[in-house]
Amino acid sequence: xxxxxxxxxxxxxxxxxxxxxxxxxxxxxxxxxxxxxxxxxxxxxxxxxxxxxxxxxxxxxxxxxxxxxxxxxxxxxxxxxxxxxxxxxxxxxxxxxxxxxxxxxxxxxxxxxxxxxxxxxxxxxxxxxxxxxxxxxxxxxxxxxxxxxxxxxxxxxxxxxxxxxxxxxxxxxxxxxxxxxxxxxxxxxx
Amino acid sequence: xxxxxxxxxxxxxxxxxxxxxxxxxxxxxxxxxxxxxxxxxxxxxxxxxxxxxxxxxxxxxxxxxxxxxxxxxxxxxxxxxxxxxxxxxxxxxxxxxxxxxxxxxxxxxxxxxxxxxxxxxxxxxxxxxxxxxxxxxxxxxxxxxxxxxxxxxxxxxxxxxxxxxxxxxxxxxxxxxxxxxxxxxxxxxx
Numbered sequence: 001x002x003x004x005x006x007x008x009x010x011x012x013x014x015x016x017x018x019x020x021x022x023x024x025x026x027x028x029x030x031x032x033x034x035x036x037x038x039x040x041x042x043x044x045x046x047x048x049x050x051x052x053x054x055x056x057x058x059x060x061x062x063x064x065x066x067x068x069x070x071x072x073x074x075x076x077x078x079x080x081x082x083x084x085x086x087x088x089x090x091x092x093x094x095x096x097x098x099x100x101x102x103x104x105x106x107x108x109x110x111x112x113x114x115x116x117x118x119x120x121x122x123x124x125x126x127x128x129x130x131x132x133x134x135x136x137x138x139x140x141x142x143x144x145x146x147x148x149x150x151x152x153x154x155x156x157x158x159x160x161x162x163x164x165x166x167x168x169x170x171x172x173x174x175x176x177x178x179x180x181x182x183x184x185x186x187x188x189x190x
Numbered sequence: 191x192x193x194x195x196x197x198x199x200x201x202x203x204x205x206x207x208x209x210x211x212x213x214x215x216x217x218x219x220x221x222x223x224x225x226x227x228x229x230x231x232x233x234x235x236x237x238x239x240x241x242x243x244x245x246x247x248x249x250x251x252x253x254x255x256x257x258x259x260x261x262x263x264x265x266x267x268x269x270x271x272x273x274x275x276x277x278x279x280x281x282x283x284x285x286x287x288x289x290x291x292x293x294x295x296x297x298x299x300x301x302x303x304x305x306x307x308x309x310x311x312x313x314x315x316x317x318x319x320x321x322x323x324x325x326x327x328x329x330x331x332x333x334x335x336x337x338x339x340x341x342x343x344x345x346x347x348x349x350x351x352x353x354x355x356x357x358x359x360x361x362x363x364x365x366x367x368x369x370x371x372x373x374x375x376x377x378x379x380x
Contacts, residue, residue: 028267030267032259033263062253063256069222073223075219078253082291109218110218113218
């Protein structure tokens, strides 16, 4: 998606340790018009798949999942990162290690919100080492629902997450795949 | 907002300890069409206020803030609940105690995303004791921006948050204010 790539080149900031900061438009401050265009693109890429629910993980995936869900006219379910008092009853649980926060979270979805008959599209803002996405895939598998694909805004193609998940047979579509950020220069996979 | 009240009566579940579970449509599974109607109502209630930015707090406020922002055609900024490796530079910080998770979080917004010239609308899904909202108000005050109001989907009117924040002079508009949940029966403030 050229528009997203252009925006990354314009406003993305490369930091030491392969960190790409896109928090002026994607995941701290949010350009809602851009989200809407990303949502429309996911709809185009996954049309005809009969998706009836979008799954994401808190926190920064939620906004993009909601805007994307408007294009599909389906509900969103977001996985929660820690056991909260209000999450009781039967839940699907998986463990996700966050490199950003350097700790492991339990990630939960109440069982009643994912059914065997569901046809799920996973949406997230970022794919790097793949831990969050693998956690969501595990939850979909536990539920017996069909996983129709995963729509990602930005993928760090030089980290292993995308390759791992594609080898599992998941239809991952990333709108901007970064091949390299060497010396602060961002190049995309063509 | 009658439609939201009806939905609370239909799908809300009252649990011991004054807990209202609305996670089938508001904050775990999300009914996006309902969010869109809530966003339109916030636009109606705060029109003419020249709002140029919506502020919320992760996690469950983000979706509603994004859908609402479409009606205002403005960006969203969401406050982050913990220090992350990627949040560097100058930040506004405040402390928020979460009764749900029984712990105190640092809540942060990067300074560059809130300017003195900004005219802010705070959006959140819930208002109970008011801790999250007070934290966001504190961050707006630190930034010197104008706070035009706070739009809340569901307020627990029998807890003190709404009264505290209104006494501070903040224009809080809650679409459903619950007066009582005694014996599992929900009654709304009229």
